[in-house]
Amino acid sequence: MLEQNLTGKRVVITGANSGVGYEAAKTLVEKGAEVILAVRNEQKALAAKETILKGSPKGSVVVMGLNLADLKSVGEFAQNYSSRFHSLDILINNAGVMIPPYQTTKDGFEMQFGTNHLGHFALTGLLLPLLKTTPNSRIVTLSSLAHRGATIFFDNLDGSNGYKAMKFYGQSKLANLLFAKEFDNRLKEHGILAKSIACHPGISSTNLFKVGKKDAPGYLKVLMNLFLQSAEMGALPTIYAATETSLNGGEYIGPDGRGNRKGNPTIETPASGVYNEETMKKLWEVSEKLTGVVYDFTNA
Known part of the structure; x- marks a missing residue:
């Protein structure tokens, strides 16, 4: 059953100023949560905050700067958050970069792996002390259908020996899924009650067929809306993963329609053989070594 009253709960959502993250933030604020929009573009987030509060005037929204492509920024965010707040009920690792031309983060990581996985890995590890001391906390990490058929290129993580944008996007989303599952395994192993859950939004008509600032032609939008879903629907798996009381941790949530592209949220089975222990x-x-963030699983 979805938890309807989140009054008193504190939620951090990365990349929450647009798309699925924004829609999730809106719904969680409506349920009474205090939502922290952790974003690179604070101006856009302030505009998002204004719109959200118009719909939920009693809600609470805080904007904080975070650049996941810069480990220094990740560290500063975690420090600022921890000095300002003393609890964290839900962390939603939502922000993502999709199929850019080859480029690297400030720390020299391939942009998609560095932002989508390593940035969130570091952020979660640095916020773990608060997650451990907040009763029934949750960590929701967004993966994608692109994890299907993807591989972790351990011998070419930075893309310096060849780069294909879609393959590296798939790698980053597979890494998100594996991280969420391994994290939950380790939490359970150490008797920590926080739950780590993965989810994906299906395919949203809002983020496809757009080049630069040009929107897709009207007829194409109509066609896409027949087969794909809106950002509001795309946010449902995130909301379900964050608030469904029956989840035990370790689940993967996605749309229940054909091919898991659209529909209502359900527990989904990842591609066969994905959860390879090794x-x-x-x-x-590798993630601990690259980020320098070592998780402290001592029970609080």
Whole structure:
């Protein structure tokens, strides 16, 4: 059953000024949560905050700067958050970069792997002390249908030996899924009651067929809306993962329609053989080494 009253709950959502993250923020504020929009573009987030509060004037929204493509910024956000707040009920690792031309983060990581996975890995690890001391906390990490058929290129994580944007996007989204599962395994192993859950939004008509500032032609939008879903629908798996009381941690939530492209949220089975123990452990070790963030699983 979805938790309807989130009054007193504190939620951090990365990349929450547009798309699925914005829609999730809107709904969680409506349910009474205090939502922190952790974003790179604070101006856009302030505009988003204004719109959200118009719909939920009693809600609470805070804007804080965070650039996941810069580990220094991630560290500063975690420090600022921890000095300002003393609890964290829900962390939603939502922000993402999709199929850019080859480029690297401030720390020299391939942009998609560095932002989508490593940035969130570092952020979650740095906020873990608060997650451990907040009763029944949750960490929701967004993956994608692109995890299907994807591989972690351990010998070419930075893309310097060849780069294909879509393959590296798939790698980053597979990494998100493996991280969420391995994290939940480790939380349970150490008797920590926080739950880590993965989800994906299906395919949203809002983020496809757009080049630069040009929108798709009207007829194409109509066609896409027949087969794909809106950002509001795309946000439902995130909201379900964050608030469904029956979840135990370790689940993967996605739309229930054909091919999991659209529909209402349900527990989904990832692609066959995805949860490879050796790969998950190797990814974890590599992520700690690259980010310099080592998770403290001592029970609070």
